[in-house]
Amino acid sequence: MKIIVDCFGGDNCPDAAVKGAVLALEEDKELNVALCGDEDKIQAVLNTLSYDQSRISIIDAKDVITNEDKPIDAIRNKENSSMVVALNAVKSDEYAGVVSSGNTGALLTGSTLIVGRIKGVSRATLAPAMPTLISGKYTILCDAGANVDCKASMLKEFAIMGSIYAKKAFGIENPTIGLLNNGAEEEKGNALTKEAYQVLKESNLNFVGNIEAQDYTSGKVDVIVADGFDGNVGLKATEGAAKAIMTLLKQGITNGGIKAKIGYLLLKPILKHIKGFLSTDTVGGAIFLGVKKVVVKAHGSSGEIPFKATILQAHRMAKGNLVSLIEDGVKNG
Amino acid sequence: MKIIVDCFGGDNCPDAAVKGAVLALEEDKELNVALCGDEDKIQAVLNTLSYDQSRISIIDAKDVITNEDKPIDAIRNKENSSMVVALNAVKSDEYAGVVSSGNTGALLTGSTLIVGRIKGVSRATLAPAMPTLISGKYTILCDAGANVDCKASMLKEFAIMGSIYAKKAFGIENPTIGLLNNGAEEEKGNALTKEAYQVLKESNLNFVGNIEAQDYTSGKVDVIVADGFDGNVGLKATEGAAKAIMTLLKQGITNGGIKAKIGYLLLKPILKHIKGFLSTDTVGGAIFLGVKKVVVKAHGSSGEIPFKATILQAHRMAKGNLVSLIEDGVKNG
Numbered sequence: 001m002k003i004i005v006d007c008f009g010g011d012n013c014p015d016a017a018v019k020g021a022v023l024a025l026e027e028d029k030e031l032n033v034a035l036c037g038d039e040d041k042i043q044a045v046l047n048t049l050s051y052d053q054s055r056i057s058i059i060d061a062k063d064v065i066t067n068e069d070k071p072i073d074a075i076r077n078k079e080n081s082s083m084v085v086a087l088n089a090v091k092s093d094e095y096a097g098v099v100s101s102g103n104t105g106a107l108l109t110g111s112t113l114i115v116g117r118i119k120g121v122s123r124a125t126l127a128p129a130m131p132t133l134i135s136g137k138y139t140i141l142c143d144a145g146a147n148v149d150c151k152a153s154m155l156k157e158f159a160i161m162g163s164i165y166a167k168k169a170f171g172i173e174n175p176t177i178g179l180l181n182n183g184a185e186e187e188k189g190n191a192l193t194k195e196a197y198q199v200l201k202e203s204n205l206n207f208v209g210n211i212e213a214q215d216y217t218s219g220k221v222d223v224i225v226a227d228g229f230d231g232n233v234g235l236k237a238t239e240g241a242a243k244a245i246m247t248l249l250k251q252g253i254t255n256g257g258i259k260a261k262i263g264y265l266l267l268k269p270i271l272k273h274i275k276g277f278l279s280t281d282t283v284g285g286a287i288f289l290g291v292k293k294v295v296v297k298a299h300g301s302s303g304e305i306p307f308k309a310t311i312l313q314a315h316r317m318a319k320g321n322l323v324s325l326i327e328d329g330v331k332n333g
Numbered sequence: 334m335k336i337i338v339d340c341f342g343g344d345n346c347p348d349a350a351v352k353g354a355v356l357a358l359e360e361d362k363e364l365n366v367a368l369c370g371d372e373d374k375i376q377a378v379l380n381t382l383s384y385d386q387s388r389i390s391i392i393d394a395k396d397v398i399t400n401e402d403k404p405i406d407a408i409r410n411k412e413n414s415s416m417v418v419a420l421n422a423v424k425s426d427e428y429a430g431v432v433s434s435g436n437t438g439a440l441l442t443g444s445t446l447i448v449g450r451i452k453g454v455s456r457a458t459l460a461p462a463m464p465t466l467i468s469g470k471y472t473i474l475c476d477a478g479a480n481v482d483c484k485a486s487m488l489k490e491f492a493i494m495g496s497i498y499a500k501k502a503f504g505i506e507n508p509t510i511g512l513l514n515n516g517a518e519e520e521k522g523n524a525l526t527k528e529a530y531q532v533l534k535e536s537n538l539n540f541v542g543n544i545e546a547q548d549y550t551s552g553k554v555d556v557i558v559a560d561g562f563d564g565n566v567g568l569k570a571t572e573g574a575a576k577a578i579m580t581l582l583k584q585g586i587t588n589g590g591i592k593a594k595i596g597y598l599l600l601k602p603i604l605k606h607i608k609g610f611l612s613t614d615t616v617g618g619a620i621f622l623g624v625k626k627v628v629v630k631a632h633g634s635s636g637e638i639p640f641k642a643t644i645l646q647a648h649r650m651a652k653g654n655l656v657s658l659i660e661d662g663v664k665n666g
Contacts, residue, residue, distance in 0.1 A: 214573025240547025
């Protein structure tokens with residue numbers, strides 16, 4: 001079971017991708033990886049490392065999709081880019097999944113256009129796992145921004161896929177599903193969420209009702225279902241506010257004289273813990289649910305540790321037959 | 334120029350409302366207030382205070398709308414509630430505005446049904462001022478949740494009203510307007526924001542393009558325009574994340590032993606500053622733009638200081654002719 005690692009397009013590429021892949025191979029003896037991108041540059045990084053050559057291969061691809069590229073144009077025109085080559089390669093039975101830290105929009109577009117959607121899935125969904133106030137608990141958000149102007153039936157599909165993923169990724173037997181809304185009561189919402197509420201209520205899912213955006217961090221539900229526009233707004237607002245608080249804290253400490261600096265040193269373990277809370281470095285990347293292979297987006301700024309985690313995550317999902325479970329789930333949903 | 338204070342419905346009522354009104358009278362010698370609610374209970378609080386009797390009056394109203402009441406039912410059926418009595422009273426020329434810390438939905442519904450919309454305004458908008466990372470700078474959000482399923486023309490109205498309010502409330506000559514979107518580029522968005530982008534671009538407003546939800550706290554623009562569903566999601570996510578970080582910090586300090594406690598004492602001024610950042614207690618409440626009188630929602634948990642700030646805010650907006658400026662703005666927009 002081989003995972004393709006797109007080694008270009010992220011901030012720390014190819015180093016972080018290649019090193020992360022080698023670390024993943026060390027940790028998971030069943031894993032095989034194919035590193036995709038400029039062979040010479042990948043080999044140059046590999047030459048600095050010791051690794052099991054029998055479980056690693058290179059797929060050469062000279063071009064790179066950057067974050068400035070427009071997704072649809074990049075997928076259509078940059079056919080020799082590491083991302084497009086990786087997405088074409090993963091269609092073969094030899095490979096089970098792709099990990100990339102490159103342009104998110106291009107990865108989503110390419111996954112749909114090149115890899116293709118699972119039969120019965122009308123839209124694939126970008127599903128990051130978000131840290132919560134409950135230690136060790138993550139809430140999966142679908143959709144985080146891949147689809148706007150959704151219909152209620154699409155939100156139901158997201159709920160099915162998110163539920164299956166939560167079960168596989170975090171071992172939750174019957175994941176709770178919350179619908180992102182502008183109020184907790186059943187009658188609240190816009191046209192979409194009012195309809196989606198009824199659709200979810202009548203489904204076999206463990207639907208627990210509406211949640212509000214403060215529940216991105218509360219740990220109240222296992223899966224938050226949302227139109228991608230709203231999901232994206234809530235996610236970016238959450239990240240933005242958390243960063244704002246940490247920025248204020250940092251500014252205060254920097255400008256606060258010796259007392260503040262000693263205070264900082266004494267609180268350092270706690271602040272480190274909070275920084276850890278803000279990060280999903282150890283649980284992997286945002287998975288793209290609904291396409292025919294496992295596709296996971298590592299954060300653009302990923303270093304080797306997040307890359308390792310994301311590669312291991314992709315492998316676990318591939319071994320767990322996530323794609324065929326989703327196919328069955330959507331069929332029976 | 335008299336402001337009506339709805340003295341019931343909030344967490345600390347009537348004490349906070351009555352005391353806040355007396356503080357406001359002390360600070361602003363041009364202000365007159367009418368306290369609305371159960372006369373005996375209001376008088377009981379007044380009896381504990383010294384105040385200028387010539388500038389204070391009481392409008393008796395025995396009933397109260399609670400947060401559990403459904404807005405439309407409460408406005409229709411609780412005709413003797415302090416909120417409904419206040420909203421009916423404010424229609425008279427004697428009064429310029431209402432401040433309430435009661436049920437937000439009821440206040441919005443009542444403002445529209447009883448006070449009525451300004452001619453040319455298709456929907457009134459709830460517009461809180463949000464603190465940002467730029468010291469002393471607030472970003473006004475319209476709409477924060479009063480209207481869902483908006484049209485592009487409504488977002489333009491929000492932008493006009495928000496711009497006039499930003500000018501009046503914060504003295505900003507030509508307020509910058511950002512459109513809440515799921516990406517910064519012009520072509521990003523859902524059907525609504527793509528259309529609204531073009532409408533705003535062609536307007537006379539100082540439209541600076543799309544902003545993303547992390548800009549709730551960045552201070553990048555003076556006014557964020559959004560459909561109320563999305564605006565609400567971003568606002569609650571921002572508040573939720575900020576609270577989550579502060580909760581983690583508190584938990585860490587509580588469980589961190591003596592070192593953490595000393596660290597906390599040393600960093601206390603900074604943490605207090607951050608807590609201040611999270612609060613809008615000194616700038617007042619969320620104004621409801623587009624109705625024929627000034628209506629301001631004080632936070633449900635307001636104590637006397639936030640109440641005072643909100644009453645003063647309502648008075649400033651009334652003196653600044655906010656309502657007629659909005660009428661002109663919408664007519665010429």
